[in-house]
Amino acid sequence: MSILIDRSSRVVVHGLTGREGSFHGAAMKAYGTQVVAGLTPGKGGQTALDGTVPVFDTVVDAIRETGADTSCIFVPAAGAPDSILEAVDAGIRTIFCITEGIPALDMIPVVEAVRRAGATLIGPNCPGATTPGQAKVGIIPGSIHREGRVGVVSRSGTLTYEAVQAMTDAGVGQSTCVGIGGDPVIGTPFLDILQRFAADPETEALILIGEIGGAAEEEAAAWAAEHLRDIPKAAFIAGRTAPEGKRMGHAGAIISGGRGTATSKVEALEAAGFRVAGSPTELPGLLREAGYRG
Amino acid sequence: MKIHEADAKSLLVAQGLPVPPWTVATTPAEARTAAGAYLADPAGSGKVVIKAQVLVGGRGKAGGVKLAGSADEAERVAADILALTIKGLPVRKVLVGPAADIVKEYYLSIVLDRGARKLLFIGSAEGGVEIEQTAEANPDAITYLHADPLLGVPDHRARRLAFAIGFGAHWKAAAAIAKGLYRTMLAYDADLVEINPLAVIRTRAADGTATEQLVCLDAKITLDDSGLVRHPELESLRDLDAEDPTDLAAREHEIAFIKLDGDIGCMVNGAGLAMTTMDLVKRAGGEPANFLDIGGGAKADKVSAAMRLILHEPNVKAILVNIFGGITRGDEVARGLIEARAQQERDVPMVVRIVGTNATEAAALLREASFETAHSLDEAAAKAVAAARGTAA
Numbered sequence: 075m076s077i078l079i080d081r082s083s084r085v086v087v088h089g090l091t092g093r094e095g096s097f098h099g100a101a102m103k104a105y106g107t108q109v110v111a112g113l114t115p116g117k118g119g120q121t122a123l124d125g126t127v128p129v130f131d132t133v134v135d136a137i138r139e140t141g142a143d144t145s146c147i148f149v150p151a152a153g154a155p156d157s158i159l160e161a162v163d164a165g166i167r168t169i170f171c172i173t174e175g176i177p178a179l180d181m182i183p184v185v186e187a188v189r190r191a192g193a194t195l196i197g198p199n200c201p202g203a204t205t206p207g208q209a210k211v212g213i214i215p216g217s218i219h220r221e222g223r224v225g226v227v228s229r230s231g232t233l234t235y236e237a238v239q240a241m242t243d244a245g246v247g248q249s250t251c252v253g254i255g256g257d258p259v260i261g262t263p264f265l266d267i268l269q270r271f272a273a274d275p276e277t278e279a280l281i282l283i284g285e286i287g288g289a290a291e292e293e294a295a296a297w298a299a300e301h302l303r304d305i306p307k308a309a310f311i312a313g314r315t316a317p318e319g320k321r322m323g324h325a326g327a328i329i330s331g332g333r334g335t336a337t338s339k340v341e342a343l344e345a346a347g348f349r350v351a352g353s354p355t356e357l358p359g360l361l362r363e364a365g366y367r368g
Numbered sequence: 369m370k371i372h373e374a375d376a377k378s379l380l381v382a383q384g385l386p387v388p389p390w391t392v393a394t395t396p397a398e399a400r401t402a403a404g405a406y407l408a409d410p411a412g413s414g415k416v417v418i419k420a421q422v423l424v425g426g427r428g429k430a431g432g433v434k435l436a437g438s439a440d441e442a443e444r445v446a447a448d449i450l451a452l453t454i455k456g457l458p459v460r461k462v463l464v465g466p467a468a469d470i471v472k473e474y475y476l477s478i479v480l481d482r483g484a485r486k487l488l489f490i491g492s493a494e495g496g497v498e499i500e501q502t503a504e505a506n507p508d509a510i511t512y513l514h515a516d517p518l519l520g521v522p523d524h525r526a527r528r529l530a531f532a533i534g535f536g537a538h539w540k541a542a543a544a545i546a547k548g549l550y551r552t553m554l555a556y557d558a559d560l561v562e563i564n565p566l567a568v569i570r571t572r573a574a575d576g577t578a579t580e581q582l583v584c585l586d587a588k589i590t591l592d593d594s595g596l597v598r599h600p601e602l603e604s605l606r607d608l609d610a611e612d613p614t615d616l617a618a619r620e621h622e623i624a625f626i627k628l629d630g631d632i633g634c635m636v637n638g639a640g641l642a643m644t645t646m647d648l649v650k651r652a653g654g655e656p657a658n659f660l661d662i663g664g665g666a667k668a669d670k671v672s673a674a675m676r677l678i679l680h681e682p683n684v685k686a687i688l689v690n691i692f693g694g695i696t697r698g699d700e701v702a703r704g705l706i707e708a709r710a711q712q713e714r715d716v717p718m719v720v721r722i723v724g725t726n727a728t729e730a731a732a733l734l735r736e737a738s739f740e741t742a743h744s745l746d747e748a749a750a751k752a753v754a755a756a757r758g759t760a761a
Contacts, residue, residue: 094695151594178592178594183517185517215725232641233641236641236692258480285640286643288483289483290482290483314647315643315649317628320659321626323642324640327643353651355746
């Protein structure tokens with residue numbers, strides 16, 4: 075097993091005929107993901123990725139013709155919230171929104187609509203997810219992974235690659251790697267991903283990669299303290315040296331009014347039994363110290 | 369993006385919120401004229417207030433908010449305030465308005481609650497002081513209420529907020545203002561709209577009868593940078609004094625850049641990895657000179673621009689380039705670095721680490737151009753710190 079995606083996932087790529095969509099759509103397909111459909115209003119009936127993938131005008135059409143059950147959105151910020159809603163309306167259960175730069179207020183009703191429909195939204199402004207050896211959705215380079223039993227959840231993009239590469243180099247494989255996104259309003263916070271990993275029989279250890287800003291790491295830690303006592307866990311928090319009041323790139327990465335500090339996150343994670351690394355390269359070693367034998 | 373009080377008040381007025389009159393003056397003479405007009409109002413309080421327009425907190429304590437009882441005095445006071453530099457920022461404008469006869473001060477704001485993924489009203493009958501102070505000294509004096517994520521602020525919810533905060537006889541006005549703050553938030557893609565104080569003020573008609581009114585005496589609005597693209601008219605409200613000159617150049621090239629105090633310049637792709645790189649520089653005993661994220665898919669020209677931003681700081685003694693290629697191609701970055709080094713005026717030691725997409729091609733290019741390279745991030749940080757100190761790693 076795994077979480078969110080696996081070899082049976084049937085993916086429709088919103089914006090497959092665009093620059094990002096075609097590049098990453100091809101990479102997803104090359105990794106083994108079932109990219110069954112593309113979505114570009116007005117280009118229905120055409121094909122993409124060298125004629126191998128049919129393109130549709132609407133998600134409803136894509137589902138009817140291909141049985142798509144997972145959306146991957148590369149649509150620009152102005153249209154991405156609507157693209158998420160279209161997927162939800164059509165009955166897609168799992169939606170990844172890679173798009174960055176969506177105004178936070180646009181996401182409030184969208185996240186609520188996703189919640190009411192009982193669907194799952196990962197992102198926006200996220201790198202996607204990979205279940206090594208099975209499928210990847212989004213922009214994470216497939217080459218950094220190794221099949222295994224460690225669940226990885228992160229708010230970052232390239233920092234995730236750094237950590238995953240370090241794990242793979244050390245022989246520590248992953249069950250699923252999920253980037254939840256760095257925006258202030260995201261579909262699925264750390265806590266929900268930890269709960270899914272907890273329910274996945276093939277995930278035997280966890281790595282959480284957080285950063286300054288917000289309180290999502292603390293919330294996840296509080297839950298882990300109660301429910302994930304016995305599994306090996308390690309974490310890394312970016313921004314220990316970031317000054318207060320400066321937004322560090324991600325719209326969510328800011329310490330303000332003394333909230334969202336690295337110290338508060340590190341303390342909460344350590345109290346919950348996470349081994350907290352000083353560098354992402356230490357993560358696989360810390361998991362082994364915590365008793366992981368994978 | 370932060371905007372000035374006077375501009376925030378204009379946005380509130382545009383959304384139909386009650387704000388007492390004001391005038392913006394850039395010279396003492398303008399302040400005198402404005403003050404004269406307000407003081408001539410027979411129903412007025414006989415005083416005007418003059419407030420520095422700077423984007424920092426604590427204006428009052430720094431002498432940036434003063435009262436005046438005559439046009440002469442207003443001119444003198446405005447001259448004093450316009451001569452101030454508050455927390456490093458020069459005062460270029462003052463707001464002049466009639467001094468209010470305040471009966472009671474409240475606090476009301478609306479802010480993005482990330483955890484709940486909803487908008488949150490924060491209100492208190494203890495206005496006029498910072499809400500953080502109230503939160504610490506008397507947390508029970510604060511009311512919190514979310515807006516509905518789909519319906520916004522139906523009347524009943526606005527009323528509930530007004531009664532819970534304790535606006536008493538002014539509950540109708542308070543509920544209308546709450547709805548107005550929500551409207552303002554959406555109209556301009558704000559992430560905070562704060563009225564402190566939201567005050568009951570007393571005004572007297574010509575016959576001497578007094579009436580009470582709830583008005584926004586001060587206003588603070590911060591805008592979501594991601595929303596600015598659909599409000600180009602708000603770009604003119606940006607205060608360039610409050611920014612570093614490098615901020616403008618960074619924005620032009622869509623580079624996320626924040627100047628820090630250290631001497632090791634950092635160039636990284638991705639915000640999380642950029643913060644991590646700073647953390648590891650510090651851990652290796654160095655001090656980062658900046659946060660810099662060149663974003664995804666950066667090409668050679670962007671890399672050159674980033675290099676110029678870093679070298680703009682004279683105290684930068686070494687540069688650490690850390691690229692984990694995904695969308696970004698390592699060889700593109702390497703070409704940009706080679707080009708930038710050929711153009712740069714100052715010779716600063718550089719340590720380059722490029723992994724991921726096209727790292728092999730990048731390595732060949734860097735080797736040919738004799739760049740100092742590193743394999744792991746920890747090694748790169750250590751080498752950069754050594755280079756800044758002028759020692760070998």
